[in-house]
Amino acid sequence: MTTTATVRPDESGSLTTSELAAVRADFPLLERTVRGGQPLVYLDSAATSQKPQVVLDTEVDFYEQRNAAVHRGAHFLAEEATETFEQARAAVAAFVGADEGEIVWQPGATAAINVVAYAFSNATLGRGGEAAAPFRLAPGDEIVVTEAEHHANLVPWQELCARTGAVLRWIPVGDDGRLDLTDLDTIVTERTRVLAFGHVSNVTGAVAPVDTLVAAARRVGALTVLDACQSVPNLPVDLHELGVDFAAFSGHKMLGPTGVGALYGRRELLEAMPPTLTGGSMVEVVTMESTTYAPPPQRFEAGTQMVAQAVGMGCAAQYLGELGMEGVLRHEQELAAEMLKIADIPGVRVIGPLDTANRLAVVSFVVDGVHAHDVGQVLDDKGIAVRVGHHCAQPLHRRFGVAATARASASVYTTVEEVAAFREALAGVRAFFGAE
Amino acid sequence: MSTLEQMYQQVILDHAKHPVGRGLVDAAPGQGHLAGESHQVNPTCGDEVTLRVDVTPDGAVAGVSWDGQGCSISQASVSVMATLVEGASLDEVARLDGLFHDLMSSRGKGLDDDDAEDALGDATVFTGVSQYPARIKCALLGWAALKDSLARSGALATS
């Protein structure tokens, strides 16, 4: 695979100006102008990140030079394609502190979480035999999530409960936008079978106390499922060290292509887990009567995979790895501090922590008297792209009594100057709408 | 005028601030009237409107009342619509609905038809909104609620 990042953050701080300029030069889309020739200020990376040239080139290179069916043919090209595909898996695994066999390709985090939820249903229906006992639910069992979850880490669990009779419970969110762990011991109990939670909220930017939650789950023998969509792109993640049982993340949020993501599962658990999607490529022996399944990760990769995208995601992991995630995190925190200055603008209220400790540069806010959609429109008129709406987290918005917020979010290529332009435009919003 | 100002015309800002017909009317419909209610949401942004319509025995809109929350475009659009359809026959409402949808598909160009624009009246100020594909749904939310509440009232079946 060709690589990679041109710069490294220095030891002491975040990216220097010249390093940041070099990073930005890697992202062709950032050259674009919008709305009448204005430079694009892209503050919507939490929805999807932009891609460096090397990721785009790697994907094209796969199609131009290596494209063949993986894990099937025995010809030269098939071997090379398979090797490239598996190298990408190894790159992603290394990037998140997992073993190769513990990374399953999925179309995205949503699909990955559903695979785990359906494994519980299938096990409860008796699939997977004795080995699948850890996934079998019984009456009275509980699934615990948090009030901060993205719908992708909530709805699949609601559905699992509806299918099996398990009961859904949740950890509430406090006024500061962080999880309120006051009643943790009465929420996570002997009845809890799964504790599913987001590592970093895509609304508040708050980083969850993974250690505390994993310890609580372990005490009662529950399995943990980490939604790592917003953490993997922005801070160093070592899944073995975190000690979670499963994790899900998407390629397109970590500088990689759309259409690909990963499910991480601890090896013993993946080995015990029954498949969800079934069909070609995930089997051992198929007769007209029955089928035996391949070991993981192939057991969970039915049908032709998104090979070029997976190769692109591997490249993105390598790009971030070479940039150095410690530096990326410091850059994020510097931008978070810059973004949080909007709290000083009259009429602006931030939904989420106001301090930069354990929070990333994902800042959602409301403007008194002006709907989020209208806020977004005025920013857009200046070429500033933010997200408006509920960001797929309706319960969390309801918790704060708002239907919609506007959200600014950063990535490795975001600059302090861009955040300043955002603040300046935001300061003019209430005047435009004549809000008192 | 910048495209942003074309979108947020003063009429829209005024209607958003002082909406017409806002506040659901609970009164029972008069003798021989039909009533219908509809709740519409725009799932991408959480805009909501609940709308009640009261239809006279001879098939005209006696009144529209509504409640909702959302952006200035969605709220102003319901408000302008409420003024426009008050007293209109159901045929006229159907025509206005069609014209407003045409306007919203005009990509900022308007209808190029004086009769049609006269019929839409203040609703033509939403022409600027049609340049922003993501906002068209906001402007159409109230119209969807009106159409659905008329269908639910049974008035469309009898007319």
Ligand SMILES: Cc1ncc(COP(=O)(O)O)c(C=O)c1O
């Ligand atoms: C926290 C979080 N979880 C899950 C998802 C779902 O990811 P995807 O849509 O790529 O499956 C997202 C992104 O939308 C997210 O931000």
